[in-house]
Amino acid sequence: MEALARLGAGWIRAVRHLGRALLLLLRILEGQSELLQRPRLLLEQLFSVGVLTVLIIAVSGLFVGMVLSLQGYYILSQFAAESALGVMVAASLLRELGPVVTALLFAGRAGSALTAEIGLMKATEQLSGLEMMAVDPVRRVLAPRFLAGFLAMPLLAALFSALGVLGGWFVGVGLLGVDDGTWWVQMQARIDWNEDLANGVIKSLVFGFVCTWIAVFQGYNSLPTSAGVSRATTRTVVHSSLAVLGLDFVLTALMFK
Amino acid sequence: MRQGQEVSVAGSRPPGEPMLVKIRDLHFSRGDRKIFDGVDIDIPRGRVTAIMGPSGTGKTTLLKLIGGQLTPDRGTIEVDGLNVHTLGRRELYRLRMRMGMLFQSGALLTDLDVFENVAYPLREHTRLSESMLRKLVLLKLEAVGLRGARHLMPAELSGGMARRVALARAMALDPMMIMYDEPFTGQDPISMGVLVKLIRQLNDAARLTSILVSHDVEETCAIADLVYVISDGRVIEQGPPQQLLESGSDWTRQFMHGLPDGPVPFHYPAPNLARDLFRGAA
Numbered sequence: 001m002e003a004l005a006r007l008g009a010g011w012i013r014a015v016r017h018l019g020r021a022l023l024l025l026l027r028i029l030e031g032q033s034e035l036l037q038r039p040r041l042l043l044e045q046l047f048s049v050g051v052l053t054v055l056i057i058a059v060s061g062l063f064v065g066m067v068l069s070l071q072g073y074y075i076l077s078q079f080a081a082e083s084a085l086g087v088m089v090a091a092s093l094l095r096e097l098g099p100v101v102t103a104l105l106f107a108g109r110a111g112s113a114l115t116a117e118i119g120l121m122k123a124t125e126q127l128s129g130l131e132m133m134a135v136d137p138v139r140r141v142l143a144p145r146f147l148a149g150f151l152a153m154p155l156l157a158a159l160f161s162a163l164g165v166l167g168g169w170f171v172g173v174g175l176l177g178v179d180d181g182t183w184w185v186q187m188q189a190r191i192d193w194n195e196d197l198a199n200g201v202i203k204s205l206v207f208g209f210v211c212t213w214i215a216v217f218q219g220y221n222s223l224p225t226s227a228g229v230s231r232a233t234t235r236t237v238v239h240s241s242l243a244v245l246g247l248d249f250v251l252t253a254l255m256f257k
Numbered sequence: 258m259r260q261g262q263e264v265s266v267a268g269s270r271p272p273g274e275p276m277l278v279k280i281r282d283l284h285f286s287r288g289d290r291k292i293f294d295g296v297d298i299d300i301p302r303g304r305v306t307a308i309m310g311p312s313g314t315g316k317t318t319l320l321k322l323i324g325g326q327l328t329p330d331r332g333t334i335e336v337d338g339l340n341v342h343t344l345g346r347r348e349l350y351r352l353r354m355r356m357g358m359l360f361q362s363g364a365l366l367t368d369l370d371v372f373e374n375v376a377y378p379l380r381e382h383t384r385l386s387e388s389m390l391r392k393l394v395l396l397k398l399e400a401v402g403l404r405g406a407r408h409l410m411p412a413e414l415s416g417g418m419a420r421r422v423a424l425a426r427a428m429a430l431d432p433m434m435i436m437y438d439e440p441f442t443g444q445d446p447i448s449m450g451v452l453v454k455l456i457r458q459l460n461d462a463a464r465l466t467s468i469l470v471s472h473d474v475e476e477t478c479a480i481a482d483l484v485y486v487i488s489d490g491r492v493i494e495q496g497p498p499q500q501l502l503e504s505g506s507d508w509t510r511q512f513m514h515g516l517p518d519g520p521v522p523f524h525y526p527a528p529n530l531a532r533d534l535f536r537g538a539a
């Protein structure tokens with residue numbers, strides 16, 4: 001009986017948590033209109049959330065493309081289908097690895113930084129200070145960070161995929177001897193604008209929305225102590241990663257049925 | 258008579274004195290712990306009113322309730338005739354523009370320098386030209402003696418300097434009242450002396466109303482016109498500092514003179530020592 005009560009209490013806590021997150025999201029969306037009058041707030045956050053994440057995304061994209069090309073070559077060469085290597089690398093990156101790995105890296109680099117920054121602002125009473133200056137911290141602090149994360153994710157995913165294709169080309173064409181012309185012509189002919197490219201962009205927009213929402217909510221909802229901020233940062237990475245992987249399955253099932 | 262200027266009859270204050278803040282039957286709890294259990298407080302206009310009491314009695318919570326950051330379980334808080342907790346977000350923010358608050362930590366925005374911290378509320382709420390804004394910020398910083406520190410970042414300031422910058426920021430919009438949350442905690446004697454002098458001077462020069470939350474008896478009594486002592490969720494005693502220093506109440510005497518034992522025991526409630534020591538496990 002006690003276990004049942006504990007289970008019930010856990011569910012109530014989870015639903016309450018989700019309700020708070022939804023209410024915060026509504027306030028953040030409501031605050032977006034103000035960013036039109038203060039574009040500088042958004043630009044600052046685009047730099048901090050997007051530009052500062054470029055290096056890890058670029059390096060990871062390059063290596064993921066190289067590994068993909070290497071593994072793909074060994075499998076495809078068994079069926080004398082090395083000419084399809086470029087298509088395989090590009091499709092894998094655009095449909096799956098680009099959006100998913102970018103989102104996982106984003107959660108680890110930018111998401112955790114967002115949570116820690118907002119959590120520390122709360123712990124050091126900066127958010128309370130803003131409230132007492134009649135400045136809404138949701139509009140000034142959370143809304144620009146949310147929009148910056150949402151906009152940065154597809155751009156970062158595009159960079160990841162582009163560098164992944166170049167890394168794959170370097171290994172496939174440069175090191176393993178796949179024909180250069182075949183690599184690009186096959187890719188051009190077989191990669192579909194809607195099926196591959198647009199679906200990848202939609203995925204990264206959804207992941208950007210969810211990852212940034214989780215990050216700002218965890219920061220805003222964190223306990224104002226060092227342990228509280230640390231736990232919130234961990235939760236951001238764990239929840240975002242699980243949400244990305246779960247949503248990826250759902251989106252893939254809907255897009256490629 | 259304006260709505261916020263009702264006459265107070267409580268304590269030893271002069272009859273007919275206008276009140277800026279009126280707290281009635283305030284109840285507030287955190288979880289199972291009762292913080293306030295039917296508190297009535299009047300804050301007169303133009304005076305420095307101190308709220309004193311031991312740590313953990315809810316002094317900071319009281320300021321957050323007055324500022325509308327927390328909502329009471331029961332009771333009302335009126336500021337300048339407005340019931341804080343029935344106001345919509347927009348009206349509350351308009352009221353807050355007329356309230357300044359000095360947080361214990363200073364609460365300065367860490368990515369802005371001293372000048373920009375003080376300029377922040379002006380940039381948010383006014384459309385002043387850059388040259389007018391600069392003049393105003395420099396005047397506010399001059400008032401707290403930190404005009405020369407305007408290019409420093411918050412991380413480069415001492416605790417006392419950070420609070421003075423926060424005080425300049427709290428005054429930026431020329432509020433009608435300022436709330437000070439433990440302004441003297443952790444200050445060296447010089448910073449403490451500076452802050453004590455500043456609070457009194459600014460209150461009188463800018464015709465402010467000041468609410469000072471503190472447990473530093475000597476410094477607070479030196480500048481307060483009126484003191485409320487709170488403990489266990491209730492107002493224990495109120496009156497001018499001298500009256501409380503000479504109070505016949507055991508509790509007030511223990512607090513005001515810092516006696517180690519009295520109605521507030523030295524020991525936290527615990528079972529008998531011998532039984533506790535020889536019982537074995539903790």
